[in-house]
Amino acid sequence: MNTQLNDPASTWTAWSEFNRTDRRFPFEGGLIAWIEAAVAAHPDRPAVYAGGVALTYRELDERSDRVSDFLRRSGVEPGSIVAVTAGRTVHPYVGLLAVLKSGCGYVPVDVSDPVSRLEFILEDAGVVAVLAASDEPGRLDWLPDGIAVRGVLDSGDDNDNDGDGSGGRRWTGTLRPVAGGPGPRRPAVPYDPERTCYIIYTSGTTGRPKGVRISEHSLLNFVHWFVSRHEVLAADRLCQNAPLTFDPSVQQIFPAWVTGACLLALPPAELQDPFAMLGWLRRERITHLDVVTAHWHHLREAADQDPALRDLPDLRWIIIGGETLHYHHTRHWHGIMRSPALLNNIYGPTEATVNATEVVVDPAADSGQIPIGVPLPNYRMYVVDGEGALCAPGATGELLIAGDGLAQRYQSAAATEAAFTELALPGGAVERVYRSGDLARLIDIPSHGWMLEFQGRVDSQVKIRGFRIELEEVEGAAKSCPQVRDAAVLVRGTPPDQLLCCFVADGDHDPAVVRAHVSRLLSAYQVPNLYLRVDGFPLTRNGKLDRAGLAALAEEQLGARVPAGRLPESPVEKQLAEVWASVLGLTHIGAEEDFFTIGGTSLLAMTVVKRLRAQGLRLDPATVFECPTVARLAAHCAAAAL
Template identity: 35%
Template structure:
């Protein structure tokens, strides 16, 4: 496999379609599509987008839950010549609107359920499958498709927003030729026709590997819902019914699925290849995987969004050495790496320096920001004329084996739940609250459980108000788990905030929490406190309001099941987000054999959470 398949992503998928249009391409919660059906539905979307003026380098928002329809929308945008901008439906509406505006989106591909919300952004809306062309007018749409100009390899294929150190997210613009270059290196490590599972969100480039590795090699892409992806029992049940050959996901996500002791690892692993990326891979997790599945190939991949998904890979040996970390690996095909010191000169092997990347894998740059692009993508003195290199900010050292080993960051950037987060961007959002004077944000917690703590000053402002303000403007992983209100920020002698002097984070509760009663309530409360790293929790504290995340909820469930020896589902926890509610549920009723759709339960919880936020903010949801 290689460049002869096509110079764009959709051309490579079309090549697989021509080989066998009846082969299954996508298995989603909403539909199972053959390659032929996927192409026809995507062409219908492309025709409608083209009629709206979408063409080469025009970003199009993709606001669709994880489903076959999401893949149809993505492929339709590419076939029209546009660049897809994936948007997680869990994002606050204000964040979605801001990203669409920042990208200059020409249209929005969405679902009927989200159409009303999407319409508020003033963009034309296209709903996959909501057209007569979908039902059989294929001759007409095929003719219109042929009238569209060809999409060059230099065209944008997607735009992804990453956290920005200046206080605003940055739109990384990636071209088809950069992504196909990544795929050409990946093809050397995988087999054609494998089935892949999309478990992580598609709004991060980590998830795209599963999509394009499957569809450009003639394999089947299994799209798991958000609920299936975070409930280890539902995840294992799906894998038992639909064997999957390969998947790529964040180590902390896998660790939560496998359980604290790794007991569930054997039920949540693919058959042939596991790729971990997005954050450091703990050797202990690899050993638990090996215990469950000694024959499984495990790889550690590394690459910032600006270098197109991944540019280093390491196949973990069967006998993992006793080491503190798993190496990042060696460059994929066509990638060149430079480990430079403060003087931007190469450092000797074994010496720590900053990792710089050179090669055809580098993204075009930051959309609409030529100055930021020029600052991040600088001329490479060691390369041919015109060569660029990207300074990752990651500190590495070269091992005797030739592999690169991660040694920390050269700045304040952190990884939370596998997402890149600039604390400065979060602090900037906190500072926009009308009652806040100064703000700062620091990470706390251990690897794989890292969370953010916000610190603010302001007379009369409360932690609940500030956190609610942030939750309505930031994705879940960027919302501080704890906000600390200070009378004044500690300062260094030169007048800057002294981050080392900021107090340890503690949860502020503005309402009576309620003390747990002896027995089951007390036992459950203790497990909650242990999971959240708190001294204690009250019976009326909502899990998500005191620092809980989806991954922590998975860990909470595993601990509850082990300690109480009871069947407890993720749906049950979403529906009973306090100790009091969960205790009452366990005491008064057994869980129904068939529960309502977990997505609806999540929606009810989200609605309730937003109501609490509005109350905390005095009704303000600007």
């Protein structure tokens, strides 16, 4: 699509003013030179703390040099793609920095993902080497023979067991920390703004994940903005809570490392429990928190319930995004919290290097939807109608993203051609743009000027708990299950927090079979929480799926469902079941039914705990995971009361 803008001059003037974002950043030397300057300035400051282990900048630098040297000696050439397993220890941080020092790009992988998904990512990304944490090689025995370079990011003595480098299914290197001084210094890799720094895989409409390639220039532009906007200093402590396979991890890791700040990985228990997380943020003196909107709401509600958790004196910035945010919620936060933290509401897909727009929330504003704001430095945004013409202010259309933050491409040529296109501008200029699939409009806000307001989606993509999910990919996985004739995935909850898979199947097909099949094909965040067998799908007059009709049918069937096993009997069981039913949107709950097989999620577990605490039952989300049935949770409550 090469679209010519034929809009009135006033419309073009508004967009020109809105997109005046040019800003010069010092890119000389590149990302690694910037990080190494921080190492030289702060060698003994903590660089990363994860899994109970801390590494100083000197240790991070030396260990990553050692791994970089291993990759070089193993024949991994600059420009290659190296997979790094994404556990919550210090090992993957060493690995990804080593990959970048080698002039290569990293692709983070989660070894708990289905093997079929991992195999696809490794082949699609053209991975030539894999770096795994010391407890993970056994889970990667299936690696194809073509990947001959396999390094173990270990902890222990100074023994460097490289093996014979023969490949096959052997792990060819055990990469241990340095006890007697740094290892061989790698040759310097010249700065190349076009080299790929990382590939992140997102959900795809074709049933396959899409690999997004981000260049060093785009990453540097983004990091410069983040550091300057959020005033990141060497004494700061940044929370790292996003999985490394999720692109917000980029804006948590690199702003810390280029400034000499400390990156602290949030422990899993605190990640699941908003009460515990607020306590951790205070104890660890976190200065910068990046969190998805749904998770922030749980923190706000936890602070609302427990006044003792409202003191966060060190927290200066909360970067929040992923879903629509409203002023009455942020006003409430500022009203109850004893913290200087400002909220920056951000928007952006993976294809735009994490984020593309921002607006710092006015603490005094108390009503209405918060806009997604203005473009970041050297980004430009446009809204076009169905014909590709630029929309006048106030009109809703598809949001296009341009500028320095744009991804290089997808791994798939077909996906690249469909999503990355050109927009012809007045005067003959042409912009390379990404079609976001998001709807937005340009509005003029008094005292703020032009800003973008999010208006929804144009396709089947949704965001659940901050993760971008293509419903077509999930539906494709369900339809591939034997005996399933058709499947459709719906979203439940406001904001959306559940995926419901409705399916038509031959015979008496158990929903648990469909769940197990889908779980073998998709990442955990994509797997629907609830499965419902229906006799058939309602259709529109045009013969297409009537999603509104299917949603009504599904709610009718869920309301009439007969719980498996016995019903709750004791007063505590009935109390628990009532809260579960309310949170899960069900009418009845069986005493032996598993919370996580009837629609429960980790965030919904937080909601359950908050409501039960308000009723006097002192629980935490970890207990719901340990006791996922009403009967077991009631027994736990009874034992705790003794």
